[in-house]
Amino acid sequence: MPRRAPQQERSRRRVEHVLATADRLLREEGAEALQMTRVAREADVSVGSLYLWFPDRDAITEALALRYLDEFKALGERLAAEPPSGDPAGRVVGAFAEAFRARPGFRALWFGGLRTEALRDATRPGLEDLGGALVRLLAAEHPRAAPERVAAVAQTMVYVIDALLRQAFRAGDEGDAALLGETVTLLRAYVRDQLL
Secondary structure, three states: OOOOOOOOHHHHHHHHHHHHHHHHHHHHHOHHHOOHHHHHHHHOOOHHHHHHHOOOHHHHHHHHHHHHHHHHHHHHHHHHHOOOOOOHHHHHHHHHHHHHHHOHHHHHHHHOOOOOHHHHHHHHHHHHHHHHHHHHHHHHHOOOOOHHHHHHHHHHHHHHHHHHHHHHHHOOOOOOHHHHHHHHHHHHHHHHHHHO
């Protein structure tokens, strides 16, 4: 996260611009383009200003990862607010696969060698938040299921989706359709076995 959180609106906008620029560089050129001097030049800010906000490339990467995660959490909340469909596994995997497709910067960050143990630690609580959204979704789909089972199934789904979507999208920008299909099949069977 930023070394020094900007207090003024103008500075907050500049930090957002820096992050949008970093996202664009990731999207267009990949992880190797994410260098402090390059980000500063492309964002039209001084390197000194950039270092005031972000001590190094890892801090920019973490801030971007947390932004992507916020978008994924918002997606989880939207899914939880929708009426039951009878196919929570298909709906969730489909929605998150589409989100992966729509965020090439996220894919470049995740697959471009920028993931560190510190980044995994910073994003792990967000996966728990996603689990909370899936609890609400599954509870609506299976209102008679025991709450503790719903919570366990939701958290397991988050980890399975996280791992298998990352694997599916290593193959390319659209994701490996066969693996995505297998993920849905696996989770449908798991949800049916645990919650029906």
